Amino acid sequence: MLRFLAGRLISMVLTIWAISFVAFAIIQLPPGDYLTAYMATVSAAGERVNPAELEAMRRQYGLGDPFLVQYWKWITGIFTNGDFGRSFEWKRPVTELIWGRLGNSILLEGLAVLVMWLVALPIGVYAAVRKYSLGDYLATVFGFLGLAVPNFLFALVLMYLSYVWFGNTLGGLFSREFETAHWSLPRLWDFLTHAWAPVIVLATAGTAQLIRIMRANLLDELKKPYVTTARSKGLPEWKVIVKYPVRVALNPLVSTIGWLLPTLVSSSVIVSVVMNLPTAGPLLLRSLTSQDMYLAGAIIMLLGVLTVVGTLVSDLILAWLDPRIRYGGGQ
Numbered sequence: 001m002l003r004f005l006a007g008r009l010i011s012m013v014l015t016i017w018a019i020s021f022v023a024f025a026i027i028q029l030p031p032g033d034y035l036t037a038y039m040a041t042v043s044a045a046g047e048r049v050n051p052a053e054l055e056a057m058r059r060q061y062g063l064g065d066p067f068l069v070q071y072w073k074w075i076t077g078i079f080t081n082g083d084f085g086r087s088f089e090w091k092r093p094v095t096e097l098i099w100g101r102l103g104n105s106i107l108l109e110g111l112a113v114l115v116m117w118l119v120a121l122p123i124g125v126y127a128a129v130r131k132y133s134l135g136d137y138l139a140t141v142f143g144f145l146g147l148a149v150p151n152f153l154f155a156l157v158l159m160y161l162s163y164v165w166f167g168n169t170l171g172g173l174f175s176r177e178f179e180t181a182h183w184s185l186p187r188l189w190d191f192l193t194h195a196w197a198p199v200i201v202l203a204t205a206g207t208a209q210l211i212r213i214m215r216a217n218l219l220d221e222l223k224k225p226y227v228t229t230a231r232s233k234g235l236p237e238w239k240v241i242v243k244y245p246v247r248v249a250l251n252p253l254v255s256t257i258g259w260l261l262p263t264l265v266s267s268s269v270i271v272s273v274v275m276n277l278p279t280a281g282p283l284l285l286r287s288l289t290s291q292d293m294y295l296a297g298a299i300i301m302l303l304g305v306l307t308v309v310g311t312l313v314s315d316l317i318l319a320w321l322d323p324r325i326r327y328g329g330g331q
Helices: 002-027 034-044 051-061 067-081 094-129 134-148 151-166 185-222 225-232 237-243 245-249 257-275 280-289 293-321
Strands: none
Touching: 002 067, 002 293, 034 051, 067 293, 094 134, 094 185, 094 257, 094 280, 094 293, 134 185, 151 185, 151 257, 185 245, 185 257, 225 237, 237 245, 257 280, 280 293
16 A cells, blocks of 8 residues: 555656646637736726736746746746746736635535535435435436536525525625634634535536445445345344445445545636626636736646545545555465
């Protein structure tokens, strides 16, 4: 296991480097650069562009350098002193812009994942054990609705109903007095009172999908001979189901941890725009449209890091959960 873990850590470093290179390259694929988008914005506002100012900005940000030179300056700054560069549009270091928003995103998506698992697992187990019952049919209907309704549409409906029925406007993650405050118990409570709506919106589709996956996997396991053997030994029914088939049926769900968080972050972009959430999604969208390459590259790279770390965690949990999995050639 230690040799497996060491090999995975080495591959993680190489994978993160490849992600950073590909992300930096993709951001620069569209014609032009940040100054091109800046000139278009200024011209659309009816103002004149000063060529001397543009040339000074080009030298300041190194936009005239070759691609490999720009990438080398950026990646060496990250690994030497944690400097992700400076945002062109915001005129601030990238680290100041992303850490707060990325923290909000991770906290929000983490709560969504927790809700997904807490709701999907018992419902999926019940739907499999009570196949073709009323609860199974209700879970199936919920699954189809959750997968069919777009998140942003559900967010709009929830905001409308909240305003019409209760007179409350859903939006944001903090009250005005807590927006710039440091984390504390009152700020955490204020966050939870605002986060319930986006958590429900983000968790709906994932919960519906996990219910279907859990039900299908558990139905396959319940038909296998080891379940019949466990029942023949006189074990209680709940123990037969929870200790053996449920544990095996969890494997496909655990394997989704690697892509679950990044998928939630990317899928929450429109939801964050609709509900005015200070997360990384709207910041990434704005940086891509303005070709703010250092800001966009940093966010994409951190999402890649989340994917790689999540994949490693899912592999380790699978090795612990399923004794049939062996690494390093162990017998």
